[in-house]
Amino acid sequence: MVSLFRRIGSGSDANPIGIEMAGTEPIPGDRRHGRPRTLFTLWFGANIQFATLSVGALSTSVFGLDLIPAACAIALGTLFSATLVGLFSTRGARIGIGQLIQSRGPFGWFGNLPSxxxxxxxxxxxxxxxSLLxxxxxxxxxxxxxxxxVAIVAGAQLIVPLIGYRLIHxxxxxxxxxxVIAFAVVSVLAFGKMGSSAAVDSTPGGLTAFVLTLSVTSARALGWSAYSSDYSRYLPADTPPARTFLAAAGGSAVAGIWIGVLGAALGTVGKITEPTSLISHLVPGMTAKLILVTLLASTLASTVLDLxxxxxxxxxxxxxxxxxxxVIGVCGVSTVLTLWVGEHGFAGHFQDFLLLTSYWVAPWAAVNLVAFWWRERGRNPRIGELYDTGHRFGWGLPATLVGVIxxxxxxxxxxxTGPVAAKFPALGACGQLIGFTAAGLTYLGLTARKAAPAPMLAVDAE
Structure with a gap:
């Protein structure tokens, strides 16, 4: 049994029962392992899940969008967020450090705390x-x-992140x-029952619904960008960036588009009362129960990454x-909040949560994109600076705040509801794009005279 846990742990980073002990420190070269293809299955598994299905269903069942424009909006939103996941994943393999430690470069030690x-x-x-799903x-x-x-779900989702990185993969x-098998069955069954029009004559509809669908779809996976390097930091430093990008972005995009559009197709059948109705009104009897068991497992594919x-x-x-x-602490807080939120108003609260998270993540991501791929221009950060409390603040925080504002x-x-959104509903769902653009341009301007950073210090050193 001990040898089994050692295999599913993280090599020399695990204790005798296999629990990963590495935290926020750089992963030295002699502990780096794996191939980028593991990122495809990780992000595919994280996105081929019930939450993706539910977000897709919002487009036709709640927003009142017809299937074809809903599919286009879902594809665009998914590709945007998947691109960010792929780009940030290349950073983890390159320097062996988690995502939020890296953002100390443009944000500073204390400036990074809000993020x-x-x-x-x-x-x-x-x-x-x-968990609610x-x-x-x-x-x-x-x-x-x-x-x-709640107790059963909390216990089930705690084990894998407790063990750590390798077991997650x-x-x-x-x-x-x-x-893949479960959703393939649902896709085949849905084909004969789905329609091309929205299930209900719903507000907002039209262009507003299209932009809103694009926003909530990208917001669903946009939060993954703050995690991306956490799951690539053990890859060898010489892993080709293109392979890392294609694996991470490809897994996220393929699953996100497929399941999102499937959700939109299911949403044309009828208005959602609760998430399980996506399946129960489509598949009768024991088949529905088997699929629901599989979808229950799909929620774990996401919660383990969140924890x-x-x-x-x-x-x-x-x-x-x-x-x-x-991990135990975060799981405990999540469980208490799950009990508090309960079962009321899922669709409305879900939409609010998706949009609210994107208002911070989108500007944060824009700052990091400019910092990593424009200001550094292919050079690696000074690793010591990322752990230096003397590097207190950078221009990343004020630029992000400008984006939020x-x-x-x-x-x-x-x-x-903001004044622009109230007067022009179609523009109201553009908040995350506005914040993303404003933050990126602000950081670009604030750092216009900043010299390029020195080459990276070796991460194999103690």
Whole structure:
């Protein structure tokens, strides 16, 4: 049994029972292993899931968009977020460091703290969303109470991120194969029942619905960009960046587009009352139960990443505990919030959550894109600077705040509607794009005279 745990752990980074012990420090060259193709199955498994299906269904069942324009919006939004996941994944393999540690370069040690805290909240929030999806399925299968279902789901999703990196990759590879079969069956069954028009004559409809679908679709996977390097940092430093990019972006894009469009097709059948109705009204009897069991497993494919990277972000934010203990803490907070949120108003709260997270992640991603691929221009960061508390603030934080502020007039959700969104609904869903553009241009301007960084220090050194 001990040898089994050693195999599923992370080599010399694991303790005798296989739990990964590496935290936010650089991964030395002699501990780097794996091939970029593992990123394809990881991001494919993370995106071929019930949440992706539910987001796609919003387009036709809630926003009132017809199937063809819904499919186009889903494809565009997915490709945008998948590109960011692929680009940031190349950074992990290149320097062996997690995503949020890297962002200390443009943000500084203290300037990076808001991003780290937000990433913890993002991980917790997504864990709540996916847990609720799993709970809906579990209750429909077993007819058990809500609290009991929460306890079962929380226990199931804790084990894999507790063990760590290597088991996560192994689990996602296994689930990818299983979920392809399940969703292929759903796709075949849906083909004969789906329509080309929206299920309901719904507001907003038209151009507003198209832009809103594009926004929530990209927002669904945009949060992954803050995690990307966490799952490529163990790859050897000489891994070709193009292969890393294609594997990570390809897995995310293929699964995201397929399952998102499938959700939109299912949404043409009828209005969503709760997520399990996507399957129950399509597949009768025992077949539906088997598919729901598989979809229950798909929620774990997402929550394990949220718990793992949420716990890593907590360490970056200054929580001084071992990585595995941070996982338990993040899972505990997520479980409490899941109990609090309950079963009420899923579709509306889901839409709000997707948009709210994108208002920060989009500007943050733009700053890092400019910093990594324009200002550095192929050169690696000074690793020591990323761990130097004397490097307190960079221009990344003010640029991100400018992006957030610029998106405020375009915000559109139940908590707040900006003046532009109120007057021109079609522009209201452009908030994340406005924030992304404003933050990137602001950082570009603020760092116009900054000299290119010196070459990277060796990560194999202690």
């Amino acid at each position: 780290a805290i937000f990433t913890v909240l993002n991980g917790v929030g997504w864990c709540v969303v996916d 799993g709970i809906f399925i579990l209750r429909s299968l077993l007819d058990i109470g809500f609290t009991t279902a 192994s689990m996602e590879k296994f689930l990818s194969g299983v979920l 793992y990277s949420g716990s890593m972000a907590a360490l970056v934010a200054g929580v001084r505990v071992p990585r595995w203990l941070s 610029a998106s405020v007039p375009f915000m559109t959700q139940s908590l707040y």
